[in-house]
Amino acid sequence: MPMIEEVKNISIKTLIENETGNSFDKNNKLSECPFCGSGKGKKQSPAFSINIKENYYKCFSCGSQGSTIDFMMNLKKGWKERHAIKHLEEKYLKITFKPAVSEKIDDFQKTIYAISQNPVEKAKEYLAQRKINDKLLPIGSYMYDSIHDAVAFVDSDKKLINRRMIRVAKGSPKAKNQGTLNGSIYDKLFKPELDTVFLHEGVINALSMPRYSSLAIFSTENKIKNTSKLRKYVNGKKVVLAFDNDNAGNNCFEYYKTFLITNRFDIQSIRKLVFPENKDANDLLCSGGLDKYLNNKNNYKLVWEDILSKPIPKDSKDKRKDNKEHGFFMEKGCYYTEETIKGKTVTKKMSNFLMESIYHLTDGTKESRRVIKFQRNTNEILVSEIYSSELNLEKFKRVIRSIPERGLSFFGNTTQLDYILTFHYDREKMLKPYLNWGINPNMKFTVLPMHLSQKTTSFCFLINWAL
Numbered sequence: 001m002p003m004i005e006e007v008k009n010i011s012i013k014t015l016i017e018n019e020t021g022n023s024f025d026k027n028n029k030l031s032e033c034p035f036c037g038s039g040k041g042k043k044q045s046p047a048f049s050i051n052i053k054e055n056y057y058k059c060f061s062c063g064s065q066g067s068t069i070d071f072m073m074n075l076k077k078g079w080k081e082r083h084a085i086k087h088l089e090e091k092y093l094k095i096t097f098k099p100a101v102s103e104k105i106d107d108f109q110k111t112i113y114a115i116s117q118n119p120v121e122k123a124k125e126y127l128a129q130r131k132i133n134d135k136l137l138p139i140g141s142y143m144y145d146s147i148h149d150a151v152a153f154v155d156s157d158k159k160l161i162n163r164r165m166i167r168v169a170k171g172s173p174k175a176k177n178q179g180t181l182n183g184s185i186y187d188k189l190f191k192p193e194l195d196t197v198f199l200h201e202g203v204i205n206a207l208s209m210p211r212y213s214s215l216a217i218f219s220t221e222n223k224i225k226n227t228s229k230l231r232k233y234v235n236g237k238k239v240v241l242a243f244d245n246d247n248a249g250n251n252c253f254e255y256y257k258t259f260l261i262t263n264r265f266d267i268q269s270i271r272k273l274v275f276p277e278n279k280d281a282n283d284l285l286c287s288g289g290l291d292k293y294l295n296n297k298n299n300y301k302l303v304w305e306d307i308l309s310k311p312i313p314k315d316s317k318d319k320r321k322d323n324k325e326h327g328f329f330m331e332k333g334c335y336y337t338e339e340t341i342k343g344k345t346v347t348k349k350m351s352n353f354l355m356e357s358i359y360h361l362t363d364g365t366k367e368s369r370r371v372i373k374f375q376r377n378t379n380e381i382l383v384s385e386i387y388s389s390e391l392n393l394e395k396f397k398r399v400i401r402s403i404p405e406r407g408l409s410f411f412g413n414t415t416q417l418d419y420i421l422t423f424h425y426d427r428e429k430m431l432k433p434y435l436n437w438g439i440n441p442n443m444k445f446t447v448l449p450m451h452l453s454q455k456t457t458s459f460c461f462l463i464n465w466a467l
Contacts, residue, residue, distance in 0.1 A: 006139065007088040008067045011192045012055045015068050015092065019075060028052060035074055036062035052193050093139040111178075112161065115152050118144045123151040126166045127207065131285045136210035141188040142203075150176075153203045155184035155218070162186070162218050164204060175202065181222035183229055189214040196238040198273070201252060205242070205281040208290065213237075220248040223255055227263045235266045240300070245275040272301040312354045312375045327419030330354060333377035337416055350412035350420075352377050353400075357424040361385075370428065374400070374408060393417050 017023055020034050029046040032039045038061035039046040047061035058065035064074055072084035079087075123144035124134050145152040150163035161178040168174045177184075189206045190197065191213035198214045200206045206214035215233055217224065220243070224230050241256055243249035253272055260270055273294075275284070284290040293299055312333075316322040319329040319336075328337045328350065335350040359371040368388050375381050382403065390399050393414045400408040410417065 004069070004085065006093065007069060007085050009055065010068050010088055010092045012050050012057055012068055012071070013052065014192060015088075016050065016057065016071060019072070024050065033059045033061060033064070035059060035064045038062065055193060089139070108159070108179075112154060112158060115143045115145050115161070118146050120144045122146075122149070122166065126151055126164070130204060130208070130282055132204070132207050132282075133210065137207060138188055141207065148176075153186055153188075156187040157184070160184040160218070162203060164202075175219075177218060181218055183224040183226050184218055184222060185224070185229065185233070186216040186218065187233065189216075190233055195236070195268070196240060197234060198240045198242045199256060200281065201243050201249060202280070202282075208282040208285040209294075212294075214242075217252075220252040224259070227265070230259075231265060234260070236268065238268045239270045240273050241270065242273040242275075242281060244278070244280040246278050249280075274299055274301045311379070311381065312356055312373070314354070314377075326423050327416065328423075333375065333379070335412070335416075335420060337412070337419075348412075350416055351408075351410045353408050353410075355420070355424065357421075357428040358383075360425070360428045360430050362430055374403075376408065391421060 013024060013028070016030070016034070020030075022030055022032065022034075024030055025046070028050050030039070030048040030050075031046055033048040036059060038044070038059065039048060048057070048059045050057045056065065056067055057071055064070075066074075068088060069081060069084045072087055073079050073081065076083070076087075120143060123142055127134055127137075127142070141153075143152040143154075144150075145161075145163055148163055148165070149167060150165045153162045153164070154160065155162070159179070160181065162184075163176045163178070165172070165174055165176065186203050186206060189210065189212075194213040196213065198206070198209060198212055200214055200216045201220055202218065203216045206216040239260060241253050243252045243256075257270060257272070260267065275281070275293075281290060284293050313330070314333040315331055316329040319331065320338075322329040323336075323338050328335050330336070333354055334352055335354065337348050337350055339346050339348060354375045354377075356373045357370050358373055361369045361371070366388065369385050370388070370391075371383060371385050373381060373383050384399070384403060386396075386399055390396060393410075396417060397410055400410065412420075
């Protein structure tokens with residue numbers, strides 16, 4: 001019997017949707033409580049909801065609440081805790097093949113079933129040699145193939161066996177697939193409750209990061225073309241493409257970056273994890289430097305667009321005219337204003353930077369966002385996404401100071417800031433986001449759509465996220 005904590009960590013959302021056949025809405029609410037029926041009907045508000053972070057459910061009408069175990073005990077009247085645990089283990093933690101007696105079992109199913117019955121000690125020893133902690137891996141994440149002396153993995157559809165050879169003969173491949181790849185995905189390390197998912201080439205790399213949510217595609221040759229197959233894993237997520245840093249891995253990155261963007265996946269952001277040359281996640285794990293590498297924000301590559309990297313002119317063409325019309329002028333990469341005090345003209349410096357509001361992301365709410373490019377007077381360019389509520393004097397100063405190691409300062413007053421912002425509001429592009437945006441302090445870029453013209457198909461591109 002598995003530890004209670006293991007079955008409690010099964011995704012409560014996945015469990016309830018599978019067991020009831022109903023789907024949660026975007027607010028993680030179910031239209032009808034499985035126990036009391038509350039919420040049924042168009043005019044009744046749903047009372048049954050889940051907490052993704054804490055992994056529990058609650059009905060505010062009948063009061064039923066608890067973990068995955070509690071849900072199964074309430075759903076299957078008369079079940080005791082041991083019954084619920086056994087069900088959860090067999091259905092959600094283990095690879096089991098128990099077809100009806102009348103169902104024909106093909107050779108491939110027989111192969112998987114036979115391999116799944118083997119002791120896994122030799123596979124465990126191999127993983128230990130690769131510094132992979134077996135205790136952190138979910139049950140059923142790997143098997144041992146005694147015929148080929150290999151660690152074996154099954155894809156998400158239980159149709160592909162991927163073997164990692166324990167002893168590799170000179171000139172022979174270290175991994176072999178049974179059958180065609182055909183868009184296969186390894187998802188045993190996928191954690192739906194986490195908001196970031198890493199996409200790897202090989203399974204060993206996914207197993208090297210057991211505390212993270214990962215998918216593996218088995219090979220750079222495996223180019224997924226079915227959008228729905230990948231969409232269920234990445235929708236609403238922040239996606240990190242963590243392929244090997246070699247020619248094959250870089251080509252794989254280009255394929256999946258384009259695939260995710262052009263097919264308009266409902267993702268928050270995409271970034272590339274850049275490994276040292278010819279290295280991957282398991283190489284860093286074996287050398288003891290993986291965790292430190294993953295936590296270093298400099299290892300995530302940024303992608304710039306010309307419109308964002310193009311410098312802002314540092315000086316006004318006609319300073320007096322700009323000051324009269326707009327309330328400010330630009331000089332040496334800073335904002336200035338001229339005021340008349342007691343009959344004398346006084347020049348005041350208002351900032352050590354210039355800015356442009358590139359895009360206004362309108363979403364139908366008062367809390368819209370703007371993509372703003374900043375250019376320090378020392379020529380550094382950075383881009384940040386700022387909420388409308390942060391564009392008052394006090395919050396604006398705090399936001400620009402919070403951008404690390406950039407030294408942005410605004411010395412003006414509220415009226416002067418309003419003059420500058422109004423000038424840029426009149427020149428920004430209005431966009432209605434296709435995707436699920438959100439400020440993400442851990443990500444360095446976000447994905448935005450851009451309309452060229454009425455005759456041009458809208459497309460997506462990557463914008464640098466400056467931290």
